[in-house]
Amino acid sequence: xxxxxxxxxxxxxxxxxxxxxxxxxxxxxxxxxxxxxxxxxxxxxxxxxxxxxxxxxxxxxxxxxxxxxxxxxxxxxxxxxxxxxxxxxxxxxxxxxxxxxxxxxxxxxxxxxxxxxxxxxxxxxxxxxxxxxxxxxxxxxxxxxxxxxxxxxxxxxxxxxxxxxxxxxxxxxxxxxxxxxxxxxxxxxxxxxxxxxxxxxxxxxxxxxxxxxxxxxxxxxxxxxxxxxxxxxxxxxxxxxxxxxxxxxxxxxxxxxxxxxxxxxxxxxxxxxxxxxxxxxxxxxxxxxxxxxxx
Amino acid sequence: xxxxxxxxxxxxxxxxxxxxxxxxxxxxxxxxxxxxxxxxxxxxxxxxxxxxxxxxxxxxxxxxxxxxxxxxxxxxxxxxxxxxxxxxxxxxxxxxxxxxxxxxxxxxxxxxxxxxxxxxxxxxxxxxxxxxxxxxxxxxxxxxxxxxxxxxxxxxxxxxxxxxxxxxxxxxxxxxxxxxxxxxxxxxxxxxxxxxxxxxxxxxxxxxxxxxxxxxxxxxxxxxxxxxxxxxxxxxxxxxxxxxxxxxxxxxxxxxxxxxxxxxxxxxxxxxxxxxxxxxxxxxxxxxxxxxxxxxxxxxxxxxxxxxxxxxxxxxxxxxxxxxxxxxxxxxxxxxxxxxxxxxxxxxxxxxxxxxxxxxxxxxxxxxxxxxxxxxxxxxxxxxxxxxxxxxxxxxxxxxxxxxxxxxxxxxxxxxxxxxxxxxxxxxxxxxxxxxxxxxxxxxxxxxxxxxxxxxxxxxxxxxxxxxxxxxxxxxxxxxxxxxxxxxxxxxxxxxxxxxxxxxxxxxxxxxxxxxxxxxxxxxxxxxxxxxxxxxxxxxxxxxxxxxxxxxxxxxxxxxxxxxxxxxxxxxxxxxxxxxxxxxxxxx
Numbered sequence: 001x002x003x004x005x006x007x008x009x010x011x012x013x014x015x016x017x018x019x020x021x022x023x024x025x026x027x028x029x030x031x032x033x034x035x036x037x038x039x040x041x042x043x044x045x046x047x048x049x050x051x052x053x054x055x056x057x058x059x060x061x062x063x064x065x066x067x068x069x070x071x072x073x074x075x076x077x078x079x080x081x082x083x084x085x086x087x088x089x090x091x092x093x094x095x096x097x098x099x100x101x102x103x104x105x106x107x108x109x110x111x112x113x114x115x116x117x118x119x120x121x122x123x124x125x126x127x128x129x130x131x132x133x134x135x136x137x138x139x140x141x142x143x144x145x146x147x148x149x150x151x152x153x154x155x156x157x158x159x160x161x162x163x164x165x166x167x168x169x170x171x172x173x174x175x176x177x178x179x180x181x182x183x184x185x186x187x188x189x190x191x192x193x194x195x196x197x198x199x200x201x202x203x204x205x206x207x208x209x210x211x212x213x214x215x216x217x218x219x220x221x222x223x224x225x226x227x228x229x230x231x232x233x234x235x236x237x238x239x240x241x242x243x244x245x246x247x248x249x250x251x252x253x254x255x256x257x258x259x260x261x262x263x264x265x266x267x268x269x270x271x272x273x274x275x276x277x278x279x280x281x282x283x284x285x286x287x288x289x290x291x292x293x294x295x
Numbered sequence: 296x297x298x299x300x301x302x303x304x305x306x307x308x309x310x311x312x313x314x315x316x317x318x319x320x321x322x323x324x325x326x327x328x329x330x331x332x333x334x335x336x337x338x339x340x341x342x343x344x345x346x347x348x349x350x351x352x353x354x355x356x357x358x359x360x361x362x363x364x365x366x367x368x369x370x371x372x373x374x375x376x377x378x379x380x381x382x383x384x385x386x387x388x389x390x391x392x393x394x395x396x397x398x399x400x401x402x403x404x405x406x407x408x409x410x411x412x413x414x415x416x417x418x419x420x421x422x423x424x425x426x427x428x429x430x431x432x433x434x435x436x437x438x439x440x441x442x443x444x445x446x447x448x449x450x451x452x453x454x455x456x457x458x459x460x461x462x463x464x465x466x467x468x469x470x471x472x473x474x475x476x477x478x479x480x481x482x483x484x485x486x487x488x489x490x491x492x493x494x495x496x497x498x499x500x501x502x503x504x505x506x507x508x509x510x511x512x513x514x515x516x517x518x519x520x521x522x523x524x525x526x527x528x529x530x531x532x533x534x535x536x537x538x539x540x541x542x543x544x545x546x547x548x549x550x551x552x553x554x555x556x557x558x559x560x561x562x563x564x565x566x567x568x569x570x571x572x573x574x575x576x577x578x579x580x581x582x583x584x585x586x587x588x589x590x591x592x593x594x595x596x597x598x599x600x601x602x603x604x605x606x607x608x609x610x611x612x613x614x615x616x617x618x619x620x621x622x623x624x625x626x627x628x629x630x631x632x633x634x635x636x637x638x639x640x641x642x643x644x645x646x647x648x649x650x651x652x653x654x655x656x657x658x659x660x661x662x663x664x665x666x667x668x669x670x671x672x673x674x675x676x677x678x679x680x681x682x683x684x685x686x687x688x689x690x691x692x693x694x695x696x697x698x699x700x701x702x703x704x705x706x707x708x709x710x711x712x713x714x715x716x717x718x719x720x721x722x723x724x725x726x727x728x729x730x731x732x733x734x735x736x737x738x739x740x741x742x743x744x745x746x747x748x749x750x751x752x753x754x755x756x757x758x759x760x761x762x763x764x765x766x767x768x769x770x771x772x773x774x775x776x777x778x779x780x781x782x783x784x785x786x787x788x789x790x791x792x793x794x795x796x797x798x799x800x801x802x803x804x805x806x807x808x809x810x811x812x813x814x815x816x817x818x819x820x821x822x823x824x825x826x827x828x829x830x831x832x833x834x835x836x837x838x839x840x841x842x843x844x845x846x847x848x849x850x851x852x853x854x855x856x857x858x859x860x861x862x863x864x865x866x867x868x869x870x871x872x873x874x875x876x877x878x879x880x881x882x883x
Contacts, residue, residue, distance in 0.1 A: 022730075022741075052728055053723060053728055055722075069730050069732075069741060074721075074728050074730075076593075076731045077734055078559075078562070078731075078732075079585055079733045082559040084556075085556035085559035086562055086566070088549070088560055088563060089521070089523065089549075089559065089562060089563020089566070089571070090722065092549060092560070093565075093571070094722060094723060096723065097722045097723060114552065114555075115556055118551075274542050275545060278543045279542070286515060286544065287516075287682075289540070290502060293503055294325070294326075294500050294679060295322035295325050295326040295450075295457065
């Protein structure tokens with residue numbers, strides 16, 4: 001349940017799911033897990049009663065990065081791999097905006113991987129939802145960084161020999177202040193986790209296992225549904241990093257829910273302190289700066 | 296020989312304080328109203344190693360570093376040897392050397408053919424004796440130079456006080472003692488055998504700044520409040536300046552993890568409504584290329600500064616070149632609109648900082664500012680009234696134009712308008728939500744693969760250039776309008792070109808020059824008009840492949856005029872003499 005005080009006073013009304021829907025229809029294939037993520041996101045924003053104009057969805061390239069186009073908030077469908085620095089720019093320019101990054105496993109953990117630890121260590125106050133389908137869908141079936149050893153794809157026809165990135169374990173190990181996992185096949189549970197992620201002050205990572213019917217077949221979805229285990233209240237202590245890592249390392253069942261959560265100052269809060277320090281001595285008018293250069 | 300224009304160079308090892316001595320001398324000049332121009336040069340070492348500086352002082356406004364060194368102060372000939380390729384000398388060359396260096400005169404690493412007058416002075420010993428530390432060697436050198444050549448001695452002493460004001464009184468006193476001791480040594484122990492004497496009338500103090508500082512300052516004045524960058528030589532001063540100043544004015548400076556992130560951050564900030572900027576050098580601009588295309592198609596205002604260095608690849612990071620021009624004009628895939636603008640001197644760096652934001656915000660385009668190592672890292676003087684006083688500079692600032700309530704009723708972020716500029720919202724504005732995108736989109740911002748829409752939107756994005764060119768087309772012209780021989784250059788080579796042309800004019804030769812400040816969109820009408828009386832056109836640039844020459848050929852119909860490229864690889868800036876000779880050759 002969402003604490004009452006977390007729900008924003010509506011600017012003009014209580015926002016319903018339809019207020020977040022854009023006029024565009026998704027191009028995703030039938031059965032795509034991303035539909036579930038989209039509907040969970042609508043629902044989470046409505047639960048939090050976020051005015052659409054105060055939300056910015058930042059995406060990269062890939063099937064899942066089409067998502068902002070289907071939402072009536074501000075959106076930015078950018079280039080491949082740069083969700084996090086663009087989102088950082090938006091948040092630092094205007095901390096009042098709720099910033100959500102939405103992308104895929106290739107965007108985040110292959111081409112964009114270099115930015116991940118930096119957004120994490122800065123603790124940018126944003127939510128980053130990675131729709132992980134373990135395949136390159138938009139380019140039609142090549143090997144993804146989260147695919148498993150032995151996986152046969154169009155670019156690993158003899159079976160992949162590369163160990164996968166394990167998103168939850170990875171994000172825990174680099175110090176993300178909020179780490180969760182959800183199943184795209186369970187939008188209701190997912191919506192609750194997204195609400196918690198958005199409410200979290202700091203960098204919230206949500207790994208959405210989002211099956212690809214077209215390139216992974218029905219088996220992927222079945223596998224996730226069969227092995228998903230939804231963490232119950234009291235079952236796992238999300239302040240315990242060692243326990244969270246152990247949970248993330250478990251192959252079966254696959255835990256869904258909040259693995260880890262820690263409150264610490266966000267990048268914009270810390271930068272506000274930088275400004276305070278910089279302004280502790282009298283700040284000259286901009287035109288007076290010239291005086292410093294007159295010897 | 297009395298002169299009001301003198302070029303002094305110093306060379307030594309890192310510990311000799313050569314560069315601070317140069318800075319003190321330039322400051323001293325500026326404080327007494329003398330124009331100063333200072334270059335510094337370092338070996339590749341991070342700390343220590345060799346360093347040299349060159350300070351030109353002149354009663355009149357100067358345009359360049361001064362080709363020929365008249366006075367050379369040397370702490371150590373071994374260190375000097377590294378820089379000899381960078382210096383040309385006047386004759387006789389007057390040398391002040393530390394007598395601790397026992398290099399015999401015939402082994403000094405300067406051409407035997409050059410007539411030299413050498414003073415050997417116990418620089419290090421005097422410093423130890425009078426200041427108690429050999430660290431004051433540079434001050435002793437300044438004292439000797441000042442006494443021998445009548446350099447602004449009061450100014451030097453004031454600059455010493457200023458320079459050490461954060462240290463103890465003892466440090467200030469011992470340095471002043473070292474200076475005095477040197478002056479007395481010259482008076483009591485030395486006989487002047489050269490005739491170089493600097494003479495000047497003191498006047499109102501001048502502003503003394505580096506190009507990188509002036510550009511950052513202009514951007515701050517224009518309202519830039521968001522900056523992200525990644526350290527790179529020779530652009531890091533911009534990042535550091537912004538890191539100090541922006542938080543004082545409620546702005547933000549982020550040091551990004553790489554240039555991909557730096558430009559992405561400012562794209563995010565610009566999307567969120569801030570005036571945003573990054574700075575880099577060639578290698579960083581290469582990494583940013585993809586996002587220049589993104590800013591272009593998403594029509595986001597952006598200012599990207601490239602302080603060019605010698606390339607390709609790592610090249611020589613500490614040396615100047617103009618070889619990023621084509622990268623700035625065309626770098627990125629697809630037909631991507633952008634504006635390219637080049638400051639010509641330090642004062643102009645401030646103006647261009649203001650102007651770049653004006654264009655970016657008004658026309659919603661990425662603007663690339665092409666500075667270079669020479670311009671970014673040399674110090675130059677200008678009048679106090681130049682920046683804010685006389686209204687000659689570019690002072691117009693522009694805030695983002697958001698849609699009216701009426702326009703918000705049926706809001707289309709990328710509405711096709713007469714000028715190509717559409718009303719722009721940003722997160723937080725109710726009723727203005729839209730999707731910015733790198734993917735082709737219609738007027739409503741939604742993705743499309745419709746080829747007709749692509750054609751219309753491409754045309755819309757480029758339509759802005761016509762209006763930009765009508766409004767902003769500043770070209771600097773020098774020399775008589777009816778000259779038949781002309782020089783076209785761009786950016787920081789303005790100084791050498793202008794000085795060469797003025798010198799030729801003074802000698803009675805009809806020669807002109809044109810230096811466009813805005814390079815893309817090209818100031819077509821003005822340049823065509825300039826071309827009219829010309830029979831010979833020299834295109835001067837620091838690019839081996841003649842990037843500017845090739846670019847001009849795309850715009851200007853040269854007809855049967857002789858078109859002469861003067862294109863060489865960079866490393867060292869143009870000397871005046873070089874341009875002078877290139878023109879002279881065509882005059883004969």
